[in-house]
Amino acid sequence: MNYLESSYYFDFENDLVQEIISDYKDDAISNKEKTIGTYTKVRDYWKYDPYSISLSKETYKASSIAKKPTGNCVEKSILLIACLRALKIPARLHLGKVKNHVAVERLMEKFGSNELTPHGMVNVYLDNKWLKMSPAFNKSLCVKLKVEPLEFDGENNSFLQQYNNEGSLFMEYTEDYGHFEDVPLEFMTRNIKEHYPHIFDTNEKITEFKL
Known part of the structure; x- marks a missing residue:
């Protein structure tokens, strides 16, 4: 598999994606430094919003995500992957299911569950x-939720904030769906409808929902 290629979703030739990585196009910068810098930029410049759900292809294009001020975990992961591939650093999408244990009231209200799926990294x-x-x-x-932000050092995994600063359980992975070369929209659509059947009509006329 080629984890460096562009695609409909990882459209890194787009000017908006190129602008994000503009500070890291220098060959004198190591791939490790490029990855850390790009990761931090995507993490902090786009605020996390889990309450916007979409089944639309356009939503999951890196260039579309780059236009917005917010993104959910899958969208932000797609944007970061496009940036890394643009820098000739192999990257791929990994999906799973997570359970949140902090600030779950709104999750329970909107999703009927404190589990989020598919969760992207x-x-x-x-x-x-x-x-x-x-x-x-x-x-x-993270400051608001009293949990340490995930820092990436280019040498170790950095994908799970298991506890908050008070030692309470924050989140846990409950299922691992594996990694994908491209965005598996059909799998994601089935997964969303299976876990949140009350959100989308079965006739599939609704493709986006803001909770």
């Missing part, structure tokens, strides 16, 4: 090994 290939990282929670949100 990024696999990046650095120094001959795949590493996991999650750009979902922006730093300002």
Whole structure:
């Protein structure tokens, strides 16, 4: 599989994506430094919003995500992957299911569950090994939730904030759906409808929902 290619979703030739990585196009900067810098930018410049759900292809294009001020975990992961591939750093989407244990009242109200699925993160290939990282929670949100923001050091996995600063369980992975070369929209659509049947009509006329 080629984890460097552009696609409909990872459209990194787009000017908006190129602008995000403009500070990291210098060959003198190592791939590790490029990855850390781009990860931090995507993590913090786009605020995390889990309450916008879509089944539309256009929603999951990196260039479309770049236009917005917010994104959910899958959208922010797609944007980061496009940026990394544009920098010739292999990257792929990894999906799973997570359970939140902090600030769950609105999740329960909107989703009928404190489980979020599919939850997106990024696999990046650095120094001959795949590493996991999650750009979902922006730093300002972490401060609000009293949890340490996930920092990525380019050498270790950084995808799970298991506890908050008070030692309470924050989140946990309950299922691992594996990694994907491109965005698996059909799988994601089935997954969303299976777990949240009350959100979308069965006739599939509704493709976007703001909770």
